[in-house]
Amino acid sequence: MSREPDFEDAFERLEEIVEELEGRDVGLDEALELYEEGVELVSTCRERLEEAEEKLEVLGEDEG
């Protein structure tokens, strides 16, 4: 089974990052690092959502 906790985590992490960047006490270095991480997460998630068509797999009757 290929659960995607990554995807859920990515959204949570993004929310965190945005919140931090909106705060006052972030150094420039840290801000840029957060920004970079955030931008990467956005594009990873975007890729996943724009992935190719839904696929169909049919389980064989004899497997049970």
Add this chain to the structure above:
Amino acid sequence: MDDLPAIHDDRVYTVSEVTDRVSHLLGEDPVLRDVRVEGEISNYTHHSSGHMYFNLKDDDSVLGCVMFRRDNKRLEFTPEEGARVVAEGRVGVYAERGEYQLYVDVMREAGRGELYERFLELKEKLDGEGLFDRERKKELPSYPSRVGVVTSDSGAALQDIRDVLRRRYPVHVVLSPARVQGEGAAEEVAEALGRVDGLCDVVIVGRGGGSIEDLWAFNMEVVARAVSECETPVVSAVGHEVDTTIADLVADRRAATPSEAAELVVPDASQLLRRLDGYRSSLDSGVRRLVDAHTQSLDRFERVLERQPVIMDYGDRLDRLEEDLDVEVERVVERKQDRLREASGLLESLSPLEVLSRGYSVVESDGDVVRSVGDVERGDPLDVRVRDGRIRGGVEDTERSG
């Protein structure tokens, strides 16, 4: 009534009093207060008020019946002349007509009686085992990547589910095919559930709409057990709005139709993409605001530096540096992450402390750092250390400031 002792009573009663008495007697009777009557419908009228009036009859007798609107709304079939039904209610008196009649609360088709009884029995049994308990319900995953489907591979349900998924969110559909009606359907559905369990993030089990008989597999114990034993969250989608099947009760979530089930199990990708866009612009504006804030503190440093005469000369340079910084800031925000690493390095080198250290120079005379006017005299050699080398000279004059 024969066994009631006769009471001699010369009083003359009104009609209403007699009727009340009859009514009272009927109300006292433990059977007539709540009775199930089987019979054939005749003289059926569905009045414009919404109430239903009809007779129930058998070979020898007729029983007048009324079923009020609020009760007949829940009927699962449309009564018609000659239909055999079981009506449940109380026998009472309709005073204005001097008639007694059955006030029907619930009515079902007699032909379905046996099935219905079995349904109720099973429901009660499984309920007793706690199979319908809320605490047992598993949460559906927010972002599944594999969606299991247990239904007929030729039915409309599969197409409906796939259509919705295709439109909404990219997933892998794992079909575990099973016949959903007819002899042996229940067993097939149960087996198919077992096969797909664990191979996906969430399972939809169901079929498109049909008559209650068509849906019957989903009222069978073997299906109920299979649903409850699934480790994977199960969404039932037995296409029938009115009837709740046992499978619906055991499933972690119930959808009225296969399409609705598909909508339940996946999020809407376009909405998520909009959310991502939102995050993206928050990131941009957040980093820009922070960079602006840091630029402003740089301005403050500059003003402090300008008040120091020794460092006055560096004011221009600082201006240039600041302009450079502005340019870099623009680039950072506009050219996005491929430029970020580089911009990050640049910005770091332009950070206030670095600038400050570049702005200061160390002046030495004969190897000692000059800290005060008093450290040197006219004619002493000066050795000015700057970032990229040394400048040599001598003291022409000294003057104490302030």
